[in-house]
Amino acid sequence: MSALRRFARAYPTLLRIGLAEAVAYRAEFLVWMLATTMPLVMLAVMSAMTREGPVGRFDHKAFVAYYLVTLIVRQMTGAWVAFEMVREIKEGTLALRLLRPIHPLVTYSAESLAALPLRAIVSIPVAVVILLTAAGSEISRDWFNIVGFFVSLAGAWLLNFAVSSIVGTLGLFIESSMQVWELWFGCFMLLSGYLIPLELLPHWLSQVARYSPFAYLQALPVETLTGIRDRHQVLMGLAAQLGWVLTAWVTLIVLWKRGLKRFAAYGG
Amino acid sequence: MRYLRLFVVQLRASVQVTMQYRAEFFVGVFMALFYVAWNLIPMFVLWGQRTTIAGWTLEEAALVTAWFTLLRALLDGAVQPSLQAVVEHIRKGTLDFVLLKPADAQFLVSTAKFEVMNFFDASAAVALVLWALHRLHRVPSPAQIGAALLLTVAAAALLYALAILVISAAFYVVRLDNLIYLFNSVFDAGRWPASVFRGTWRIIFTFVVPLALMTTYPALALLGRLETSTTAIALGGALAFVIVARAVWKRSIGHYRSASS
Numbered sequence: 001m002s003a004l005r006r007f008a009r010a011y012p013t014l015l016r017i018g019l020a021e022a023v024a025y026r027a028e029f030l031v032w033m034l035a036t037t038m039p040l041v042m043l044a045v046m047s048a049m050t051r052e053g054p055v056g057r058f059d060h061k062a063f064v065a066y067y068l069v070t071l072i073v074r075q076m077t078g079a080w081v082a083f084e085m086v087r088e089i090k091e092g093t094l095a096l097r098l099l100r101p102i103h104p105l106v107t108y109s110a111e112s113l114a115a116l117p118l119r120a121i122v123s124i125p126v127a128v129v130i131l132l133t134a135a136g137s138e139i140s141r142d143w144f145n146i147v148g149f150f151v152s153l154a155g156a157w158l159l160n161f162a163v164s165s166i167v168g169t170l171g172l173f174i175e176s177s178m179q180v181w182e183l184w185f186g187c188f189m190l191l192s193g194y195l196i197p198l199e200l201l202p203h204w205l206s207q208v209a210r211y212s213p214f215a216y217l218q219a220l221p222v223e224t225l226t227g228i229r230d231r232h233q234v235l236m237g238l239a240a241q242l243g244w245v246l247t248a249w250v251t252l253i254v255l256w257k258r259g260l261k262r263f264a265a266y267g268g
Numbered sequence: 269m270r271y272l273r274l275f276v277v278q279l280r281a282s283v284q285v286t287m288q289y290r291a292e293f294f295v296g297v298f299m300a301l302f303y304v305a306w307n308l309i310p311m312f313v314l315w316g317q318r319t320t321i322a323g324w325t326l327e328e329a330a331l332v333t334a335w336f337t338l339l340r341a342l343l344d345g346a347v348q349p350s351l352q353a354v355v356e357h358i359r360k361g362t363l364d365f366v367l368l369k370p371a372d373a374q375f376l377v378s379t380a381k382f383e384v385m386n387f388f389d390a391s392a393a394v395a396l397v398l399w400a401l402h403r404l405h406r407v408p409s410p411a412q413i414g415a416a417l418l419l420t421v422a423a424a425a426l427l428y429a430l431a432i433l434v435i436s437a438a439f440y441v442v443r444l445d446n447l448i449y450l451f452n453s454v455f456d457a458g459r460w461p462a463s464v465f466r467g468t469w470r471i472i473f474t475f476v477v478p479l480a481l482m483t484t485y486p487a488l489a490l491l492g493r494l495e496t497s498t499t500a501i502a503l504g505g506a507l508a509f510v511i512v513a514r515a516v517w518k519r520s521i522g523h524y525r526s527a528s529s
Contacts, residue, residue: 031447031449041456041457044460044464045314047466048321048464055317176292179299183299186303190310195310196310196314200313202316
């Protein structure tokens with residue numbers, strides 16, 4: 001049986017297992033999700049500013065839409081596989097995964113994807129709040145943008161997962177790979193539009209952001225759904241995102257192949 | 269006295285561990301300073317749009333951020349690493365070895381590990397305070413400096429008490445890394461002056477997680493805008509938090525059941 005067919009047959013089961021695990025640890029899971037408070041804090045700060053008038057193109061309503069969509073995008077695309085991988089490498093339990101007749105990256109991705117239904121439980125009420133309040137008028141009515149939003153959401157997940165796995169895989173080469181993650185996350189906060197819309201950053205910094213992968217993790221989906229981008233810009237953004245996704249996945253696969261040779265299952 | 273000596277021993281061990289990896293040490297120092305600078309960018313961006321936000325000018329808000337940086341350094345450097353170790357002990361059941369030692373368990377676990385690197389973040393915070401005061405052309409009176417220092421001690425005690433409360437939860441729920449993560453992400457709101465927050469947020473940040481007390485009050489004290497009675501209430505509140513935390517720790521440790529044995 002070819003690897004691909006085996007993959008297609010096993011994946012639904014892996015997803016089911018992953019979902020069951022997420023449900024089993026639902027209290028822990030809820031805490032993880034509640035920890036995404038940053039967009040709400042930034043919304044409070046921005047609201048204090050808009051009391052005296054709009055900031056750039058953003059008035060209060062626009063900020064509400066921007067940060068709530070940011071919250072949803074973060075919930076639906078976040079990946080924390082790096083923590084899991086580094087721990088398994090350190091404790092040697094990665095060996096158990098390697099014994100299974102299916103690629104470890106596939107099982108990791110299934111575990112990560114399976115958590116999405118639970119995450120949607122948080123995202124959907126937020127989405128309803130947006131649509132029912134004044135902020136709803138800020139959401140794009142163009143079908144092209146709405147379809148583009150969902151495509152970019154998938155792209156953002158693929159990119160996030162690949163980067164997180166790359167950091168995890170680096171655990172096979174260096175001891176302090178979690179510091180790499182912190183560095184990545186630090187840059188992500190500012191350059192992805194997660195804290196502040198990219199438009200409001202100084203010109204040179206927003207330019208740096210747009211050429212970096214970070215803008216395609218948050219800013220692209222958020223700007224697409226809130227109609228900041230027109231059709232042409234959405235298309236260009238999706239193309240750039242695809243480029244980064246491919247780059248990240250090729251890097252991941254090469255690194256994984258090389259790193260695995262160094263794995264020695266200490267304590268496994 | 270005995271505890272002071274123990275403290276010095278534990279601290280020296282941590283310094284030695286850090287200095288062992290010299291290359292990593294210098295990379296760490298560089299990264300620490302880079303993070304401090306990087307984290308200032310949002311503040312400069314926002315105050316680039318307005319001269320005052322919620323009644324605070326850039327320099328005044330910088331004081332709040334400075335206290336936030338200082339407490340963050342304390343949290344990352346002194347509080348978090350030790351407490352993370354406790355969680356690990358509880359999960360593996362090795363807390364037995366700590367409990368068997370002839371010293372107070374809370375003291376031992378609280379001083380088990382220091383990240384010496386965060387000393388550099390703290391220095392950067394002090395530099396930020398000096399910069400802000402210089403820009404404001406302000407020399408605080410000794411009484412104001414005294415009040416700010418007192419409040420800083422109170423803030424540190426509060427931070428420690430909150431962390432102990434979080435850790436005490438580890439005796440009931442096993443997976444705790446995420447509680448620490450939640451605590452961190454809530455604490456991040458402390459970088460902004462408290463008057464930015466309204467309604468529910470304000471209530472949460474004043475009474476539940478008293479961020480306002482930790483970062484905004486010391487800045488206000490240095491600016492001479494904090495009333496003496498508020499200072500007194502803040503200090504009393506901090507003390508109450510510490511006492512409650514100690515009581516909860518005592519109770520929780522009774523629930524420890526040495527998971528692995």
